[in-house]
Amino acid sequence: MKLEILHQPDSAIAKINLDPQEELVAEAGAMVAMSSNLNVSTTLRKGKGGGIMGGLKRMVGGESLFLSVFRTTSEAGELYLAPKFMGDLLSYQMNGKTLLVQSTGYLASTPGVDLELGFQGFKGFFSGESIFWLKISGNGIVLLNAFGGIYEIDVDGEYVVDTGHIVAFEDSLSFRISKANASWWGAIFGGEGLVCRFSGKGKLYCQTHNPSSFGREIGGQLPPR
């Protein structure tokens, strides 16, 4: 498999060349283009909590992820994957460590990587969409995407990040969620919702922009639904 990330940092897209008999898992809807000899199938992966309310209604409060599996058969194939937000992509090499990833930050992974949904650590504050966490382990590559630019912080000691800006972090870090401000009024009107206080040693990946802030800012001005 050959992976290239093109058009960084604003409109990043992943170009993957698969050898024969190779597989790649991706979030459904991420496929931009592919050679016609690839097979695809899409399934719904559910977490332990939540699920579909009323059958056909939108999923609310549940952790679920539509995943597509792309497979080559006897010939090599090519695949382009892109995330939905304007922003960057990062390829993370899994080698025994566990990575906790915000659901919107997951784009794709190789089959040796395990995805566990619904890690009950914390939820976003004002999330328009149900944002949940993936626990990723195993061996292989994970493709992460960000809203805006993506930057890596080597935490050694303590670090504070607004929860909406977290893309992923290594689970060697311990964390505590708290309000940015002592009072709830302060937290809401100060515009800062929940923050995550990391401590220990490990890598943390942040995005320059906060999807919920963007959603509230623009969505709030759109016609009512």
Added chain:
Amino acid sequence: MYTYDIQHSPAYASLRVKLAANQSLIVEAGAMAAMDSHITMKSKMRGGIMKSVGRMFGGESLFLSEFTATGKPGELLLAPGVPGDVSHYRCQTDRALFIQSSGFVAADPSIVIDTKFQGMKGFFSGESLFLIKASGDGDVWFSSYGAILEIPVNGSYIVDTGYIVAFEDTLSYNVEMLGGLSFKSLKTSIFGGEGLVCRFSGQGKLWIQTRHLGSLINFLHPFRPVKSD
């Protein structure tokens, strides 16, 4: 032939065209960002567009303006409505260009612009393919949401309909539903998810974009205020 350059590609591309004295350029209405003061502007609707005006994606019609540098050379700065990339193509008499309808930016006035619709009946999902055909001998510029990638097709290639920017007419295309990609049955009121793709075959160039506006719209939808009765 035009002197031009594309700046701030691929995320916020703008197109600068230098017009010779009395030279004209056809531009998508609303794309003019800045220009020399002696450049005049005329509204135009082209050819086969009148019939299809109501059927463009999202109700948007292809209104065109003609800009002319009267008396002396002049400069035009053009920007498409959606932030992304701009690419140039030279149409030739034996090679026309299909452009996704909202991607047209500008063209030489001698280029014939025709609208064409190709897609499934359920076009309210926003995923069907609305195309413009640019033919003749001259320059054309088109835009995207996100960056533009050129793919040389030799055989066949599959592209999600929402990511198609443009393609040469030497390619034949077919919009179909790839069941293996579909997840719409479990999620309502979103754009996409039906697994609608366009299968290109033959030999020719294809341009795709790296982002999809429908995804942005889907993301914003839950943040909209809820109507209270």
